[in-house]
Amino acid sequence: MLTAGGRPSTALARRAELMVRRGVVVDSSLRSVTDDRIHAIGDCAEHRRRVTGFVPPAREQAVVLADVLTGGTTRYDGSRSVARLRATDLEVAVLGDPERATGEVVEMTNPIAGSHRRLVVEGGVIVAAALVGDLSRVGLITQLYDRGTVLGPDEPGQLLLGEPASAPVALPDDAEVCACGGVSAGSIRACSSFESCRESTRATTGCGGCESVVRRLLAESAQADSRVGAS
Numbered sequence: 001m002l003t004a005g006g007r008p009s010t011a012l013a014r015r016a017e018l019m020v021r022r023g024v025v026v027d028s029s030l031r032s033v034t035d036d037r038i039h040a041i042g043d044c045a046e047h048r049r050r051v052t053g054f055v056p057p058a059r060e061q062a063v064v065l066a067d068v069l070t071g072g073t074t075r076y077d078g079s080r081s082v083a084r085l086r087a088t089d090l091e092v093a094v095l096g097d098p099e100r101a102t103g104e105v106v107e108m109t110n111p112i113a114g115s116h117r118r119l120v121v122e123g124g125v126i127v128a129a130a131l132v133g134d135l136s137r138v139g140l141i142t143q144l145y146d147r148g149t150v151l152g153p154d155e156p157g158q159l160l161l162g163e164p165a166s167a168p169v170a171l172p173d174d175a176e177v178c179a180c181g182g183v184s185a186g187s188i189r190a191c192s193s194f195e196s197c198r199e200s201t202r203a204t205t206g207c208g209g210c211e212s213v214v215r216r217l218l219a220e221s222a223q224a225d226s227r228v229g230a231s
């Protein structure tokens with residue numbers, strides 16, 4: 001399946017005479033700029049001329065709006081651009097704008113496995129990435145991108161090689177595993193089962209692209225617990 005994007009259904013908002021361009025135009029309180037009784041979040045909201053179109057920014061906006069509606073001072077300053085998609089069996093992650101970002105491009109394509117990975121690196125920092133068909137290193141790459149970590153000389157290539165089956169790299173506790181819900185590896189490790197993890201953290205309940213990593217982390221924790229119990 002291929003798509004050229006989505007378009008919010010704005011007829012109701014237009015009829016209500018809210019200011020609508022592509023979406024309902026909102027300020028940093030996610031409030032309509034023409035009617036302060038109305039707030040908009042998610043696909044239908046346009047903030048600083050941008051509509052988002054993915055689950056993670058909608059959730060970030062929901063958190064801000066919950067605070068605004070309960071009298072808090074949190075304001076929305078735009079979402080980082082991290083998209084994870086699952087189209088039939090093909091998994092895709094896009095960080096930033098890998099087509100337009102300036103920097104050195106490091107990429108690897110495996111036509112047999114059907115995967116393509118591209119990092120755009122500037123000054124040693126990942127400024128954009130696209131991963132198609134193999135998301136085994138997406139947690140680590142997202143963390144390095146978010147933090148603006150300066151990579152070592154061999155790191156870009158190593159990140160693209162995928163995770164060696166024999167020795168998976170341990171994700172740090174604060175590495176983000178579920179981009180939709182913003183759930184870290186540590187929060188997942190703290191759960192006792194896959195079901196309780198879904199229930200308490202919401203990991204895997206968005207696009208579902210993190211399921212294999214969540215299951216692996218839980219299995220590793222269970223193994224570690226049983227070793228402690230046996231000793």
Ligand SMILES: Cc1cc2nc3c(=O)[nH]c(=O)nc-3n(C[C@H](O)[C@H](O)[C@H](O)COP(=O)(O)OP(=O)(O)OC[C@H]3O[C@@H](n4cnc5c(N)ncnc54)[C@H](O)[C@@H]3O)c2cc1C
Nearest residue numbers: 006012041042043044053054055056058084085086180207
């Ligand atoms: C095929 C497809 C695949 C996608 N895959 C991914 C993915 O893998 N990862 C990702 O991050 N994002 C994905 N998205 C985008 C994601 O679904 C949206 O960004 C997200 O659902 C936005 O949430 P929302 O609450 O703003 O809008 P929605 O989830 O669209 O919810 C809006 C709700 O409002 C209801 N509604 C509309 N008009 C009215 C009305 N007049 N009265 C009452 N109710 C109304 C609708 O029925 C709907 O239930 C995908 C989208 C599509 C279409």
